[in-house]
Amino acid sequence: xxxxxxxxxxxxxxxxxxxxxxxxxxxxxxxxxxxxxxxxxxxxxxxxxxxxxxxxxxxxxxxxxxxxxxxxxxxxxxxxxxxxxxxxxxxxxxxxxxxxxxxxxxxxxxxxxxxxxxxxxxxxxxxxxxxxxxxxxxxxxxxxxxxxxxxxxxxxxxxxxxxxxxxxxxxxxxxxxxxxxxxxxxxxxxxxxxxxxxxxxxxxxxxxxxxxxxxxxxxxxxxxxxxxxxxxxxxxxxxxxxxxxxxxxxxxxxxxxxxxxxxxxxxxxxxxxxxxxxxxxxxxxxxxxxxxxxxxxxxxxxxxxx
Amino acid sequence: xxxxxxxxxxxxxxxxxxxxxxxxxxxxxxxxxxxxxxxxxxxxxxxxxxxxxxxxxxxxxxxxxxxxxxxxxxxxxxxxxxxxxxxxxxxxxxxxxxxxxxxxxxxxxxxxxxxxxxxxxxxxxxxxxxxxxxxxxxxxxxxxxxxxxxxxxxxxxxxxxxxxxxxxxxxxxxxxxxxxxxxxxxxxxxxxxxxxxxxxxxxxxxxxxxxxxxxxxxxxxxxxxxxxxxxxxxxxxxxxxxxxxxxxxxxxxxxxxxxxxxxxxxxxxxxxxxxxxxxxxxxxxxxxxxxxxxxxxxxxxxxxxxxxxxxxxxxxxxxxxxxxxxxxxxxxxxxxxxxxxxxxxxxxxxxxxxxxxxxxxxxxxxxxxxxxxxxxxxxxxxxxxxxxxxxxxxxxxxxxxxxxxxxxxxxxxxxxxxxxxxxxxxxxxxxxxxxxxxxxxxxxxxxxxxxxxxxxxxxxxxxxxxxxxxxxxxxxxxxxxxxxxxxxxxxxxxxxxxxxxxxxxxxxxxxxxxxx
Numbered sequence: 001x002x003x004x005x006x007x008x009x010x011x012x013x014x015x016x017x018x019x020x021x022x023x024x025x026x027x028x029x030x031x032x033x034x035x036x037x038x039x040x041x042x043x044x045x046x047x048x049x050x051x052x053x054x055x056x057x058x059x060x061x062x063x064x065x066x067x068x069x070x071x072x073x074x075x076x077x078x079x080x081x082x083x084x085x086x087x088x089x090x091x092x093x094x095x096x097x098x099x100x101x102x103x104x105x106x107x108x109x110x111x112x113x114x115x116x117x118x119x120x121x122x123x124x125x126x127x128x129x130x131x132x133x134x135x136x137x138x139x140x141x142x143x144x145x146x147x148x149x150x151x152x153x154x155x156x157x158x159x160x161x162x163x164x165x166x167x168x169x170x171x172x173x174x175x176x177x178x179x180x181x182x183x184x185x186x187x188x189x190x191x192x193x194x195x196x197x198x199x200x201x202x203x204x205x206x207x208x209x210x211x212x213x214x215x216x217x218x219x220x221x222x223x224x225x226x227x228x229x230x231x232x233x234x235x236x237x238x239x240x241x242x243x244x245x246x247x248x249x250x251x252x253x254x255x256x257x258x259x260x261x262x263x264x265x266x267x268x269x270x271x272x273x274x275x276x277x278x279x280x281x282x283x284x285x286x287x288x289x290x291x292x293x294x295x296x297x298x299x300x301x302x303x304x305x306x
Numbered sequence: 307x308x309x310x311x312x313x314x315x316x317x318x319x320x321x322x323x324x325x326x327x328x329x330x331x332x333x334x335x336x337x338x339x340x341x342x343x344x345x346x347x348x349x350x351x352x353x354x355x356x357x358x359x360x361x362x363x364x365x366x367x368x369x370x371x372x373x374x375x376x377x378x379x380x381x382x383x384x385x386x387x388x389x390x391x392x393x394x395x396x397x398x399x400x401x402x403x404x405x406x407x408x409x410x411x412x413x414x415x416x417x418x419x420x421x422x423x424x425x426x427x428x429x430x431x432x433x434x435x436x437x438x439x440x441x442x443x444x445x446x447x448x449x450x451x452x453x454x455x456x457x458x459x460x461x462x463x464x465x466x467x468x469x470x471x472x473x474x475x476x477x478x479x480x481x482x483x484x485x486x487x488x489x490x491x492x493x494x495x496x497x498x499x500x501x502x503x504x505x506x507x508x509x510x511x512x513x514x515x516x517x518x519x520x521x522x523x524x525x526x527x528x529x530x531x532x533x534x535x536x537x538x539x540x541x542x543x544x545x546x547x548x549x550x551x552x553x554x555x556x557x558x559x560x561x562x563x564x565x566x567x568x569x570x571x572x573x574x575x576x577x578x579x580x581x582x583x584x585x586x587x588x589x590x591x592x593x594x595x596x597x598x599x600x601x602x603x604x605x606x607x608x609x610x611x612x613x614x615x616x617x618x619x620x621x622x623x624x625x626x627x628x629x630x631x632x633x634x635x636x637x638x639x640x641x642x643x644x645x646x647x648x649x650x651x652x653x654x655x656x657x658x659x660x661x662x663x664x665x666x667x668x669x670x671x672x673x674x675x676x677x678x679x680x681x682x683x684x685x686x687x688x689x690x691x692x693x694x695x696x697x698x699x700x701x702x703x704x705x706x707x708x709x710x711x712x713x714x715x716x717x718x719x720x721x722x723x724x725x726x727x728x729x730x731x732x733x734x735x736x737x738x739x740x741x742x743x744x745x746x747x748x749x750x751x752x753x754x755x756x757x758x759x760x761x762x763x764x765x766x767x768x769x770x771x772x773x774x775x776x777x778x779x780x781x782x783x784x785x786x787x788x789x790x791x792x793x794x795x796x797x798x799x800x801x802x803x804x805x806x807x808x809x810x811x812x813x814x815x816x817x818x819x820x821x822x
Binding site (some may be wrong): 036041044084085086090091105107108109110111113116117119120123124126130131134135138139142184185187188190191193194195200201206207224230231233234237238240241243245248249251252253256257260261264273 | 354547628631632635637639640648655656658662699701706712724746751757759764768770773777
C-alpha cells in the first residue's frame with residue numbers, strides 16, 4: 001500500500017512553492033482585468049486583406065488609441081481593446097481602418113460602462129465570498145456527526161483557496177506573457193473549479209468518515225492514508241474524464257471560452273492535487289497538532305534538496 | 307426484484323424514446339433548442355433611463371412601461387424574431403435583438419427619443435425675432451410676453467445652437483442640449499460667426515386653447531413618395547392627426563396663413579428631438595386632419611421608414627442615457643462557427659470518455675457509456691423543453707457535465723470492485739457498490755449545486771449575465787440528471803446482466819484476483 005500521508009510535508013512544500021511563484025507574479029504583473037470589470041470597448045475585426053499586427057497597432061496609435069490592446073486571434077482576425085467608444089468614435093475608427101487596410105467585418109463588439117463594471121466587480125466578489133461561506137457551512141453540516149466537524153469545513157476551504165491561488169497565480173503569469181485577461185468566463189471557471197475541488201475533497205472525507213466509523217485503525221494517520229488509497233483510482237479517473245472533455249473544449253472551441261477552459265484545466269489539476277494532498281493532510285496535521293513540526297521540517301527539506 | 311427491475315428498465319426506455327422524440331419533433335410549441343445571442347448573432351443593449359430629480363416612483367414605473375411599449379413597437383416593424391425588451395432594476399431597459407447585427411441601427415432605433423413638436427417663429431411687432439435681438443436686448447425678457455415656453459435657436463442645418471428658458475424667478479438663461487448653461491459672450495461669438503441672420507427664435511406652436519402641438523396627437527405616419535419637382539426617388543411622411551390634433555393644427559394653420567406673404571413668419575417648424583427637420587410654408591388655412599412632413603431634399607427610403615416608425619410608435623417618455631450602459635454585438639457567422647465547434651468538442655469528448663470507461667472498467671464501463679448516451683439525450687431534450695437558452699458558456703457547462711456525469715459511475719464501480727475483491731458475489735457487489743457510494747455521491751454533488759446556485763444569483767445580478775447564467779443552468783441540470791442516469795440507469799442495466807452468462811466472467815469486470 002502507498003504511504004501518502006507520510007510525505008505530507010513535501011506536498012505542502014510543493015504547493016507553497018507554486019503559490020509563492022504565483023504570488024510573486026501577481027505582485028509583479030498583477031491581474032489584467034477584462035472590460036467587464038474595468039470598463040471599455042473591445043471588438044474583433046476580420047480584415048479581408050492581410051494586415052500586419054504592428055501596422056495595425058501603429059495605425060491605432062496614429063488615431064489616438066495609444067493604449068489600445070491588439071491581439072491577432074486568427075487569419076486576418078484581430079482583437080482590439082480600447083477605452084469606452086461612443087457611437088461616433090467607433091464609426092470613425094472603423095472608417096479609418098477601412099481606409100487604411102481595406103474591407104473589414106465586425107465579428108464582435110462589446111462595450112461596458114464604468115458603472116456596470118463596478119457593479120459586476122462587487123457582485124462577483126460577493127458571489128465568490130458566498131460560495132466559500134456556503135461550502136464551509138455545508139461541509140461542516142455534512143460532517144456534523146464527526147467529532148470537530150468544523151475542521152472538515154475549514155480544511156475543505158483551505159484546499160479551495162489553494163486552488164484559487166494556484167489558478168490566479170498561473171493566470172497572472174499567462175496575463176503577463178500573453179495579455180490574457182480576467183473576464184466573466186474566468187470567474188465562472190473559478191467558481192466551477194471551487195465546486196469541483198470541494199466535490200473531490202468531500203468524497204475523500206466521506207471515506208475517512210466511513211473508515212473511522214468502521215474502526216479500521218485507532219491511528220488517524222492510517223485511517224487517512226487508507227481512505228486516500230482506496231479512493232485514489234476514483235479521484236484520478238474522474239479527473240481524467242473531466243480533463244478529457246475540457247481538453248476537447250479547449251482544442252475545438254477555444255477563442256471565446258479559452259479563458260474558461262484553461263481555468264478549468266489548471267483548476268482540475270490543482271483541485272485533484274489539493275483534495276488528495278492538501279485537505280486530508282491538513283486534517284491529519286490539525287488532529288496531531290503538528291504545525292510546529294512542519295515549520296522545523298522545512299530547513300531539513302531544504303538541506304536534503306540542496 | 308427482477309420483475310421490478312424489468313419494469314424500471316421499460317420506464318427508462320420510455321423516457322429515452324420520449325427524449326429522442328422531443329429532440330426531433332416540435333413539442334410544446336418548441337421547434338428547436340433555443341440559442342443565445344452569442345450563438346445566433348445579434349445585439350444586446352442595456353440603457354439607463356434618465357428621470358428628472360424628484361420624479362415619483364409611480365411616475366417612473368408608468369413611464370418605464372410606456373417606454374417598453376414604445377421601443378417594442380419600433381422594433382416590431384423590423385421583423386426581429388423574438389426580441390427581448392425588459393425593464394431591469396435601477397430604471398434600466400434591456401433590449402436583445404437576436405439576428406439583428408447592425409448595432410448602430412439598433413441603437414438608433416432604441417435610443418432616439420422621437421419627440422416631435424411644432425414651432426413657429428417668435429414675432430416682435432410683426433417682425434421675426436433672432437438670437438441677436440435677445441443678445442443685444444438691454445432688458446432681457448421674452449419679446450412675445452404671451453408665450454412663456456422655451457425658445458430654440460437652430461443653425462442652417464437645423465441643429466440647435468442654444469435654448470432660451472425662463473426660470474421660476476423670471477430670469478432668462480441660455481442652455482445647451484444637455485441642459486448646461488451657456489455663456490452669453492460665447493453665444494455672441496457664435497452669432498457673429500454666422501454672418502447672416504439665421505438664428506431665428508422658435509416658440510411653441512399652440513392651438514387656440516393653448517395646447518402645444520406635438521407628436522402625441524398623431525394617429526398615423528406613413529412613408530410616401532415625394533413627387534416634388536427636382537428631386538428623384540425621394541420620400542416624405544404622410545401624417546394623420548387624431549381629432550384633437552386636427553383641431554389644433556387647423557388653429558395654427560389659420561393663424562400662420564393669415565400672416566404676410568412668403569416669409570419666415572408663415573413657416574411651421576417641425577422639430578424632432580429639438581432638431582429642425584423641415585419648416586414648410588403654410589399655404590392653406592385648414593388641412594382637415596392630415597398633412598405631410600417633407601425635408602428640403604426629400605428623405606431617403608430608409609430615413610422615411612425610420613421616421614414614420616418613430617413617429618407612429620410615439621416618443622419615449624424619458625430620454626435614455628447615451629452611450630448605453632452595456633453593448634454587445636456578435637455576428638451571425640461567428641455564432642454559427644461556435645455551434646459547429648462545440649458540437650465537435652461535445653462529440654469527441656463523449657467518445658473519448660466512453661472509450662476510457664470501456665477500457666478501464668470493461669463491461670460496467672460499457673453500460674456506463676450506454677447510460678451516458680441516455681444522459682446526453684435527456685439533458686438536451688430538457689434544454690429544449692424547459693426551455694434553457696443555450697449560450698456558448700452553457701454548452702461549456704454541458705460538455706463539462708459529460709466528464710463529470712461518469713463520476714457517480716466511477717465511484718460506484720470502484721466500490722463494486724472493492725466488494726468483488728473482498729469475495730462477494732456479483733449481485734451482492736453491485737448492490738453494495740451502489741448503496742455505499744450513495745453518501746459520497748450525494749454529499750459531493752451538493753457542493754456543485756451550491757456553486758450553481760451562487761452562479762445563478764451572480765448571473766441574475768449582473769448586466770452581462772448570459773455566460774454565467776447559461777453555465778449555471780446547464781451544469782445544474784447536467785449534474786442532477788447525471789445522478790439519475792448513473793445510479794438508476796446503470797444499476798438497472800447491471801441488474802439485467804446478473805444471471806446471464808456474461809456475468810460469470812470476472813475479467814469483464816476488470817477485477818483480477820490476486821493482482822494486489
